[in-house]
Amino acid sequence: MKPFRERDTVKVGLVGATVMAVLGLLVFTWESLPIIGGTTYVAHFREAAGLSPDDEVRVAGVKVGKVTDVELENSYVKVSFRSRGVWLGDRTVAAIRIKTLLGQKMLALEPAGGAELDPGTPIPLERTITAYDVTEAFEDLANTVSDIDTESLAESFDTLSETFSATTPQEVRTALEGMSALSRTVATRDEELRKLLEHSAGVGKILAERTDQFNALLDDGAVLLTEFANRREAIGALLRGTRDLSAQLKALVQENQAQIGPALTQLDRVAEVLQRNQANLDKALKLAGPFYRLVGNAVGNGRWIDTYICGLIPAADGTAGCVPPRR
Template sequence: MSLLRRHPLSVGLVGLLIAALVGLLVANADALPVIGGGTTYTARFTEAAGLDPGNEVRVAGVKVGKVTGVSLDGDRVRVTFNVKDTWIGDSSTVSIAIKTLLGEKYLAVDPLGAGKQDPSTPIPTSRTVSPYDVTQALNGLGSTFDQLDTKRLAQAFNAVSGAFANTPPQVRTAAHGLAALSLTLSKRDASLARLLDGTRQITQTLAGQNGNFQTLLTDGNQLLGEVRMRRDAIHALLVGATNLGTQLAGLIQDNTKQLAPTLAALDRVTGVLNKNQKSLDKTLSLAGPYYRLLTNALGTGHWFDAYLCGLVPKDYLPTGTQPATGCMPPNTTSGGSR
């Protein structure tokens, strides 16, 4: 009796345990010493600046690993990243850089230092740099402007302008300018709010289409690379087409004297045919019945059927085969001559 029949529950549990172990190994394949490899380091930043797990790690522009984790560590951000076959010195600097115009980030490492960086020691914030996020700044500007009371701001500037009424002309001009600016902002409050809101929506849309833009740029690079590779072939094709055009032009020019009389004669022939089109149509309409009768006369063997009217006297013709009037073929159904 097989083991499955003796202990089906035990076999099922062992199978589930093996499946769970395989799934765990697959999920952590990058951390395995043979399959994944690499060394994991930790760096502390003042802010994450949009960095996400899975973003690239680059040294001198070359991808050497990826970000494995971004988490909050007190008032700082803890970033872990894994690199393979890359020197990380004890004076290395790490910065969050912008990869694309749409705001995707990557981790840039500058491998400095005479000694090797200890993987268990985090890289301090003194050696890390976070970028300035323009998208977040625009979103923050929109939110701040929505909370701004432009009417009170205009009243405040008007009060400042009145307070500086007896000051020197330069000060009064500056105060009046501020008051005019506040009035303009007050009048354009709704328009500016819509503008900033539209800007925020555009940045969000572009951020959502980041992958499509990357694919488009990658395909464009591949197309340009293929065109560059085919440049010599395309150049040879264009040169060949130019030479062919030159040869054809020379051929036509060389044979103009011979072709001109032929074309003129052909033009005269077509003119004659056009003038006699009605006669040609009548001839073709009469030729049809003629050739039909000729085919009937020649279609019975190695001879042709014919009827000669008046050659034999009527007295010699069999009774019943003589035509009543005119010269008609005899009735061959009751016998006749060929």
């Protein structure tokens, strides 16, 4: 076998780059492989209902794949999805469901049939169900309310109430009068109600766009609550220990109150004496510094002690002959 260092480095580099490129391609597209990534199926829906690629595919609440593509084909919506590890029959029903309260969608499958579902045969419209979007419901409600002539509606109820006032029971007249009053109330608040519904639709859209963040927040909250549940015994023991310690300290104070009281009184007196002599203490501390510095100078020469004698020999004029050192 030819040694590695004797081979052509250019060829070795090309082979290595090709191998790395193939491995990288496999890493990024492994879900598209027939065996590893699962099987691709197609379902036809009358409308997309907010379903988008990368939404989950679930069977009995368990995730088995994801939506790969949503596109319009002729007069229906073609939804392509991949599933792995689940059996799907030739009578399988596909439905677009609302995954969260914020409006995120998922594709729910109900396996049925006696034979396995052919990946080349789409699930027809007869076996697909489309969910009604909450955001669209608010939008439709806002449009419907804006189209209602509330003034005419109130007048109609008034007319009905007056027409039937003599021939209808009191309960019916009361109901018509109540509906008339309700219509007038809606009429007076028509603009505010329309704005409220429009804003509700906007809030629904924003919440739907922020579904991932809300899901992460809920997941983190669940993790926190789970951790609290796991540490419940430790937290309970800590609280019980704190309660017992408080009781013991209270009992200790009660038992030693006769000794603690006089001790605190004496301590108060000592503090009062120290406060009263604070000026003298400050002066003593100021004088202690030069004193200990001179002592350090005197005994700081190893085994010897420096001394200074003043006035041992008198001067000729009868004075001491020296001047004592100053601080």
